[in-house]
Amino acid sequence: MNKKHLPQTPRELRWLMASVEAIKQWIKERQTLVVGCGVLKGGTGKSTTILYLALWFSWSLGLKVGVIDTDNNSQSLGNWCRAHAALGEKIPFELIEHNPKDPNGPTLEKRIKQLRGSFDVLLVDLGGGDRETFTDFCILGDLLLMPSAPSGWETSRIQATLQTAARAARLNEHGLTVYMFFVKCNFQTTLPEEQRAVLETDLSEIDEDFIPVPLVHPYFDISGTPHYVRSHEVTPRRSQLHEFGELMRHAMVEIMKEEEAA
Numbered sequence: 509m510n511k512k513h514l515p516q517t518p519r520e521l522r523w524l525m526a527s528v529e530a531i532k533q534w535i536k537e538r539q540t541l542v543v544g545c546g547v548l549k550g551g552t553g554k555s556t557t558i559l560y561l562a563l564w565f566s567w568s569l570g571l572k573v574g575v576i577d578t579d580n581n582s583q584s585l586g587n588w589c590r591a592h593a594a595l596g597e598k599i600p601f602e603l604i605e606h607n608p609k610d611p612n613g614p615t616l617e618k619r620i621k622q623l624r625g626s627f628d629v630l631l632v633d634l635g636g637g638d639r640e641t642f643t644d645f646c647i648l649g650d651l652l653l654m655p656s657a658p659s660g661w662e663t664s665r666i667q668a669t670l671q672t673a674a675r676a677a678r679l680n681e682h683g684l685t686v687y688m689f690f691v692k693c694n695f696q697t698t699l700p701e702e703q704r705a706v707l708e709t710d711l712s713e714i715d716e717d718f719i720p721v722p723l724v725h726p727y728f729d730i731s732g733t734p735h736y737v738r739s740h741e742v743t744p745r746r747s748q749l750h751e752f753g754e755l756m757r758h759a760m761v762e763i764m765k766e767e768e769a770a
Contacts, residue, residue, distance in 0.1 A: 546634025579635030646676035
């Protein structure tokens with residue numbers, strides 16, 4: 509978390525995050541929370557985000573979690589599960605590997621429909637930028653998380669991703685909440701603030717399809733602490749899940765607010 513942007517009082521911080529009890533109640537009423545993570549044309553932090561959220565929902569909330577890995581190229585999450593299972597570790601979530609290039613396999617839209625209700629939470633790693641798979645998710649998902657390092661080389665993909673998501677989300681009966689956040693941040697520098705200022709620039713005069721970037725509150729950007737880098741080899745401890753847990757609690761505030769308004 510970016511402590512430079514820590515709210516002034518504990519009460520202000522609580523207002524920015526849904527309680528664990530409220531999240532569990534929302535999921536119970538809706539049956540399944542469907543969360544996707546990805547940016548078109550690749551990017552940083554997708555699989556790490558999904559892994560930490562899967563562990564947080566499983567261990568901290570005690571929920572049944574399914575993880576759909578659509579990244580047929582790197583198979584990062586599939587490889588992680590197989591490697592750690594071979595070490596005798598108990599994987600606290602169920603992995604579903606989805607090959608979007610399989611001509612005989614189901615679409616992601618159909619797979620989500622099949623799995624909804626079987627899990628409390630479905631987390632979808634949207635892989636390396638397959639547009640059809642990304643669109644399928646936006647039609648059925650509840651929350652799209654877009655991680656990016658605070659670098660223009662990566663944030664340049666954000667606007668195209670937002671526009672694609674917005675077109676697909678018109679078919680989403682429940683509505684799709686979208687959040688973009690920074691990962692691998694060195695909070696001793698001003699890079700997160702610099703990139704945030706770039707993304708907040710209104711470009712509607714030169715791009716008629718421009719969509720304002722839905723950035724999380726700056727406090728909830730994710731640090732570059734070493735255990736994220738080590739997580740491929742070393743399973744994160746429960747005490748190391750708090751950053752992604754608080755990010756998720758922050759995102760859930762908007763989802764619940766939108767549903768109440770509807």
